[in-house]
Structure formats: C-alpha cells, structure tokens
Amino acid sequence: MKNILLCILALTLFSACGSRKFSKNNKKIEKNAKRTGDDDVNHTALSYINLYKDVAISQMKNNGIPASIILAQGLLESGNGNSSLAKYANNHFGIKCTSDWTGKVYYKDDDQKNDCFRVYKNAQESFKDHSVFLKRKRYSALFELDRNDYKNWAIGLKQAGYATNPKYPELLTGIIEKYKLYQYDSPESETEKFSRENRVFAEINKNIPLENKKFNPTNGPQNNNNTIIHEVGKGDTLFSISKKYNLTVEEIKQLNNLVGNDIKIGQKLKVVK
Known part of the structure; x- marks a missing residue:
C-alpha cells in the first residue's frame, strides 16, 4: 500500500512538473506576441481576407493551390485569425510539430493533452508552411487539378484525410462562396500548368524518401x-x-x-x- 501511494505521489509530481513546463513555454511565447502587438487585433472575416489575400495569391501562383482554398482554410482553422494559435504562434492552419521541426513551439490540447504546435515568426510564414505541408504524396493528386477548381480541391482535401469532419468540403465551399473568395483564383494556360506541375511534383517526389525510407x-x-x-x-x-x-x-x-x-x-x- 505504501509503495502504491509513493507511486501515485511520484506520478502527480511528474504531471505537475510537465504542466509547469508547458505553461512556462506558452507564457514566454504569449509575452513575445504581446510585445510585438500581434495579439492586439480582433479580426473580422473581411479584415482577415483583406490582410492575407495577397500572400494566398502568391502561394497559389507558386504551387497551384487555389487562393480561395487557402483563405477559406485559414478562416476556418484560425477563427478569422482570432484563435490562440493564430494570435500567439502565428499558426493559422493548426500545423503541429514534427520530428524535423527545430523552431519554437506552443502547447495546446488537441488530439492529446498539450499537443505541440509550430510557432512562426509571422502569419506569412504560416501560409508558406501550409503549402509545404500539402506538397506530400498523400495530397499529390490535388496538384493535377486546375488552380481555380476550388470545389474539387475542397472534396480532395477531405478524401486525402486533411480533416475528419464529413462536411469539411461544404464548410470550405460555403466560406468561399459567402465571401466570393473565388475572385482571387486565376486560371493558368496549359504551358503554365505544365511548368507548375513539373516543379511541384519534383518537390513532392523529392520528399517521398523521407516518408517511405527514412x-x-x-x-x-x-x-x-x-x-x-x-x-x-x-x-x-x-x-x-x-x-x-x-x-x-x-x-x-x-x-x-x-x-x-x-x-x-x-x-x-x-x-x-
């Protein structure tokens, strides 16, 4: 009985130490955000769109992901940029830490208690990393779609496992059509599409050994x-x-x-x- 009580006490102390570590880390991240003023603004959907439409368009031109999809995901995942992850960690897409992440981190309960999320220097870095995140084998078929085909991109993201919500495609297309985000998408010529696909698939194929061999x-x-x-x-x-x-x-x-x-x-x- 005494040994059991000692074990329970040890586990309690270990849990408390772990919680303090996560809390101390987050307070440091939050303090830095307050110092830079990144947590002061409360965005509406329209102000969010106006602020980030140019970076979404840039990512679309570089990678072929519709700007409307990028903006809709940002709006949905970050609560119009007002979530704690967006305000303190500049993380607008809920991208978690992986073994190769060497940057700062922010802890938040999600699939597990105190799940680890990436911290970015600014929101633009989060948008860029979102594109990198999608350039993986499981999402590769999406990059064969036209970059203004937001409806099939929304369906494809769900089918590839980006989200568990069965209504995820409808949520994205609903946001896109409500705010007319499709106006930021632009078609590409056959030559432009061929060139973009070659570039993007070269990056995806380069990353396959990391998933299948490493x-x-x-x-x-x-x-x-x-x-x-x-x-x-x-x-x-x-x-x-x-x-x-x-x-x-x-x-x-x-x-x-x-x-x-x-x-x-x-x-x-x-x-x-």
Whole structure:
C-alpha cells in the first residue's frame, strides 16, 4: 500500500512538473506576441481576407493551390485569425510539430493533452508552411487539378484525410462562396500548368524518401506497394508513433480508420501509404 501511494505521489509530481513546463513555454511565447502587438487585433472575416489575400495569391501562383482554398482554410482553422494559435504562434492552419521541426513551439490540447504546435515568426510564414505541408504524396493528386477548381480541391482535401469532419468540403465551399473568395483564383494556360506541375511534383517526389525510407521500421513489414506497417509495442501511443514517422495523430487515425485514440499491443497500423 505504501509503495502504491509513493507511486501515485511520484506520478502527480511528474504531471505537475510537465504542466509547469508547458505553461512556462506558452507564457514566454504569449509575452513575445504581446510585445510585438500581434495579439492586439480582433479580426473580422473581411479584415482577415483583406490582410492575407495577397500572400494566398502568391502561394497559389507558386504551387497551384487555389487562393480561395487557402483563405477559406485559414478562416476556418484560425477563427478569422482570432484563435490562440493564430494570435500567439502565428499558426493559422493548426500545423503541429514534427520530428524535423527545430523552431519554437506552443502547447495546446488537441488530439492529446498539450499537443505541440509550430510557432512562426509571422502569419506569412504560416501560409508558406501550409503549402509545404500539402506538397506530400498523400495530397499529390490535388496538384493535377486546375488552380481555380476550388470545389474539387475542397472534396480532395477531405478524401486525402486533411480533416475528419464529413462536411469539411461544404464548410470550405460555403466560406468561399459567402465571401466570393473565388475572385482571387486565376486560371493558368496549359504551358503554365505544365511548368507548375513539373516543379511541384519534383518537390513532392523529392520528399517521398523521407516518408517511405527514412522511417523504415524494424518492428513491422513493408509490402510491395510501399505501405509501412508499425506493430504497436509496449508504451506506444498514437502520439509517440506519429513523432516516429513524421505524421500527425489525425493522419494515423485516418490511415487506419480509427475513431478514438485507443490502441493495443500487437495491433498493426499503417503509417505510410
């Protein structure tokens, strides 16, 4: 009984120390945001659009993602730029930390308690990283779409597992049509599209080894279609597995049709496809 009480006390102290660490980190990030005045403005949807439409158009021209989609996702994910992640971390798309992230971080409860999110120097950096995030194998088919085809982009994002909400395409297109964000999309000629696709797919293909080879596991088989399987071991959580394979918890859940966060020892999970 005494040993059990000591264990409970130790766990309580460990949890408290961890909470203080997360809180101390966040306070530092928030203090810096207040010093720069980044948290002072309360945006409306229209002021948000006016502020970031140019950076969205720039990302569209560089990568082929419709500016309307970028703006709609920013509005939806950041609450018109008023969420704590947007105000304090300049993170407008809820992009989480991965094993290769070396920048500052901000902690917020999401899939797990105190999930780690990326902190950017400014909102523009968040918009750029959003484009980088999408230039991965699982989203590659979207870049074959026209850059003014926002309806199919919205559908494709849901099908590729960007969001779990079954109404995600309708939410995006609803925002786009309500605020006429399609006016910022522009068609491209066949030559422009061919050139853009070549450039973007070269970047996507360059990143494939990071997903399919760098994290080649020793505890699970890899089949012929490049699917990597992770066999859950003692102490594994979706969070720890996501870190190992440079994914998010939500991506692992999507790949394996998981509803909750519970996993069992011996369970086989797809971690790359």
